[in-house]
Amino acid sequence: MADKKKYNFKCLETECSNRVCCTRPEVNVTTGDLSRWTVANVLQHIMGALELKVPEGEGEVIRMVTARKPLESDSDKTACALYHEESNNCTIRYIRPISCRTFPLQYNGEKFFVSNKQCPGIGQGEVTKEALKEAKELAEEEYDERVETQLALPAIYGMIMAQMIKQSQEAMKNMSPEDLEKLEKMMQKQKDDEKEE
Numbered sequence: 001m002a003d004k005k006k007y008n009f010k011c012l013e014t015e016c017s018n019r020v021c022c023t024r025p026e027v028n029v030t031t032g033d034l035s036r037w038t039v040a041n042v043l044q045h046i047m048g049a050l051e052l053k054v055p056e057g058e059g060e061v062i063r064m065v066t067a068r069k070p071l072e073s074d075s076d077k078t079a080c081a082l083y084h085e086e087s088n089n090c091t092i093r094y095i096r097p098i099s100c101r102t103f104p105l106q107y108n109g110e111k112f113f114v115s116n117k118q119c120p121g122i123g124q125g126e127v128t129k130e131a132l133k134e135a136k137e138l139a140e141e142e143y144d145e146r147v148e149t150q151l152a153l154p155a156i157y158g159m160i161m162a163q164m165i166k167q168s169q170e171a172m173k174n175m176s177p178e179d180l181e182k183l184e185k186m187m188q189k190q191k192d193d194e195k196e197e
C-alpha cells in the first residue's frame, strides 16, 4: 500500500456513509490510551465503555477493547459503544484510541497496509509527504503500543486475579460458620444449575 502506491486519505467525519472505523468488529485499546486518558482526567468517563476480552479459543490473546452496542438503524449490527449514531460521530473524537487515530493505515512490524478498504476516506484528498510521514509514524507507534499491551496484559490480569482470590480467602476466613454454610449451599446450587444448562 503506502510503500508502493500513493496513499490518499481524508476522513469524511460526520459526512461518512458507513463509519467502518466505529463498526469494525473490535476497537483495540492500549495501555498508552489508558495513560493518555488518565493524564487528561477523562478515564473515569470512558472506563464504562471498555472491556477486557479473555481468550475463548486457541491463538487468542487477552486484549482491551471498547464495548459494543447494537446500531439503532440496524440491530443486527453492532458498533463501538463510543459511537454516537445520531450525530454520526465519535463521542471522544479528540482523544480517541490510537487505533482509531491511525485508522485505516496500519503497521504490522514489517509493512504498512490499509486495514479496511471499505473506509470511504481512502482515495480522497491529497496526502503530502510530511502528512504521510506523520501517518506512518503514528501507525508505528500504534503497533508498538499494541505489542506492549499484549505482552503486559496477561501479567496484569494474573496479578489482579491472584489479588481477588487472596481477598476472597481472607473474607471467607472471617465468616461465621452459618454464613460459610450458606455460601457453600449457594455455590453448590450454582454448580447444579450450570450442570443442568
Ligand code: SF4
Binding pocket: 010, 011, 012, 013, 014, 016, 017, 018, 019, 020, 021, 022, 103, 104, 118, 119, 120, 121, 122
Ligand atoms: S476513518 Fe474512514 S470510516 Fe471512519 S469516519 Fe473517516 S472516512 Fe469514515
